[in-house]
Amino acid sequence: MPGFVLFVFYVIIALAPLGLSWVAGFPRRPLMDELSSALAMTAFAVLLLDFALSGRFRLMSGRIGIDHTMRWHQLFGRVVLVLVIAHPFLYTLPIPVVAPAWDPSAAEYLRLDGLGLITGALGWVLLITLILSAIWRDALPLSYEAWRLTHGLGAALVAGLTALHAFEAGRYSGTQTLTWFWAALLGLAALTLVYVYLLSPLMQLRDPFRVTSVKRIAERTWELNIARRDGRPLSFRPGQFVWLSLARHPLTLRENPFSIASDPGRDELSFVIKEVGDFTKSLGQVTPDQAAWIDGPHGALVLPDMQEAPGIGLIAGGVGIAPLLSIWRHMAATNDPRPSVLLYGNRAESQIVYPDELERLAARPGNSLTHVLQEPDPGWNGEVGFVGPASIAAAFDVCEGSENWVYLLCGPPAMVHAAETALRARGVPPANIHSEKFVYD
Ligand SMILES: Cc1cc2nc3c(=O)[nH]c(=O)nc-3n(C[C@H](O)[C@H](O)[C@H](O)COP(=O)(O)OP(=O)(O)OC[C@H]3O[C@@H](n4cnc5c(N)ncnc54)[C@H](O)[C@@H]3O)c2cc1C
CATH class of the missing domain: 2.40.30.10 (Translation factors)
Structure with a gap:
């Protein structure tokens, strides 16, 4: 529900410039020209909103989880890319050298000169480069830190250029209400950068x-x-x-x-x-x-309350054990009476962390532990293969009512996807399955 409410809120803000332009009461232009302006304004609003989806704000990631936050960030980025690419090609009106004095509302021509043209062209090229370089980040010869810096600075530059372009060339963005709207969104975007790169580190300085x-x-x-x-x-x-x-x-x-x-x-x-x-x-x-x-x-991959979950299924792949270990340790430390089962997948036995402690945690009443290895040594008598329908059945078939439990999954994307599919096939409602994948790509 919080995710849905946030999504609706985002959609309302993204579409608000269209409503504000509509009520400005300008004379109508050809459909394609109105469409082009509408796409550009929506793209600009979505771009500015995307600053808040960097994963650093608990208001977002604390509610919908870091995976969903980053998926939205990426999805919105792709939406912006499509809208922005189409924007200049849809206009049909002429671009006069001198704006005709008899048409102050720019109903029959495009107001595109000097600064408006330069900022528009530069912003267009930079924005496309910014989003494509994020989509193909792995192929770039840049460290993650260098990419992150260029992504943040590039986004700020694109936002600045687009704002100048909108105020100079935009037919609607110069109206008082839209000027305030853009100023508020630009301020919000700037604040997110100041918070992440300055305020948050300064706060950390006080908490060494x-x-x-x-x-x-x-x-x-x-x-x-x-x-x-x-x-x-x-x-x-x-x-x-x-x-x-x-x-x-x-x-x-x-x-x-x-x-x-x-x-x-x-x-x-x-x-x-x-x-x-x-x-x-x-x-x-x-x-x-x-x-x-x-x-x-x-993050939102946390131990659910008693009322939410009669039992807890933990499914880990490799180092994805880390958050689930915190949960299992906490359940033991607080004598949580609920049954909890850990299914732990690894490539080899040498990758299993804390084997003795896991056995001790599994010995608590109602608990159990199933290891699954892809490449077991001779003599291994646990499950063999990947985390999937067979190992999930081996771990949870004996647990009565386990289709009503809450499942927390963490590991590589392919493992999480396979486990989600297998759990749904066992009748576990999607709302009872929570996951984190450790990668945003
Ligand atoms: C929410 C979350 C929790 C995680 N928990 C664990 C954990 O408990 N144990 C564990 O071993 N790993 C965890 N990871 C993965 C871990 O963050 C990366 O393996 C690590 O950052 C790699 O850094 P590197 O410099 O060694 O490698 P690099 O080669 O620099 O990065 C390898 C990959 O790690 C990711 N990465 C690197 N730096 C960052 C960053 N600053 N922000 C986001 N992603 C980054 C990128 O996808 C990058 O392609 C987690 C990841 C996320 C998103």
């Missing part, structure tokens, strides 16, 4: 953390522990994540999202981190007492 320990716990997998310098525990819900930086100060682009794997009752925050790229492969060089900074907690 330090590394307490770091150790390898499985193949290419590390446990990192941090704590507040003043010893206070961080308040979070089991399953949430933070943006973590181990730089000397928090005014840095080098920050990565990681799920908290520990129970909220502890003073330390514990992370389970898999080696992937620059940062995660450098964890071996991290030393105790090194500075750590966090932005969070964020």
Whole structure:
């Protein structure tokens, strides 16, 4: 429901410029010209709204989850791309060198000269480049941090150019109501950047953390522990994540999202981190007492309340165990009476983290643990293959009423998709399945 309400709110704001232009009462122009202006104004509103969907705002990601937030961000970006590409090609009216004095409402010509033309052309090319470079980010020879910087600065530049173009060349954007509307949305977009790149780091500066320990716990997998310098525990819900930086100060682009794997009752925050790229492969060089900074907690993949869920199904793929571990640890620490079952998929046995602790957690009344391996060693007597219908049946067939449980899934996109499909086929309502994929791409 909150997602639906947010979506309706977004659609209303995105379409508001059309309503405001309509009530301005200008003489009508040919249909294609009105359509072109309508597409451009809608695209501009959606572009400015997309700044708030960067995943950093709990108002959004705390309600609909980080996966949905980023999906919306990407979807809206693609909508903007299509609308903007079409915009200049739909106009039919002429562009006079000198605007005719007898037609102040620009009903029979396009007001496109000097600044309006330059800002429009530059904004058009830059916006298309910005969105295409986000869609094909993996193919670019840029680090994630460099791409993120160019994406943020590029978006701000496009917003500025488009605003100038709209005020200079737009027929409707110069009206008083639309000027205020654009000013409000531009202000909001600018505030999101100021918050993410300045205010949030400054707030982190007042809340320093330090590394307490770091150790390898499985193949290419590390446990990192941090704590507040003043010893206070961080308040979070089991399953949430933070943006973590181990730089000397928090005014840095080098920050990565990681799920908290520990129970909220502890003073330390514990992370389970898999080696992937620059940062995660450098964890071996991290030393105790090194500075750590966090932005969070964020995310909506959390332990549901008693009334919402009579039982909890946890399905993890690889390092996707991290948030589910926090949930399982918390259920044990608080003596949660609900049955909970963990299905944990890995490629090889050497990738399983905390095998003994997982066995202990599985021994609680009503709990059970099923491992599934793609490449088991000889002698393995657990499930073999991928997380899918067979391993889900092996883990949950014995649980009475498990179609009414709530399921929390975390792992690679293909695993999450396979598990969602298998759960739905078992009669679990989609509203009872929550997931996080760890990748936005
Ligand atoms: C909500 C969430 C929770 C996560 N929790 C965990 C966890 O508990 N344990 C774990 O091992 N991994 C987790 N990840 C994945 C982890 O963030 C990436 O593996 C890590 O950031 C890679 O950084 P790198 O510098 O080593 O690799 P890079 O080569 O720089 O990045 C590899 C990929 O990681 C992603 N990535 C890198 N930096 C960022 C960033 N600042 N913001 C968003 N995505 C980024 C991008 O998709 C990138 O292509 C999580 C991801 C998300 C989105």
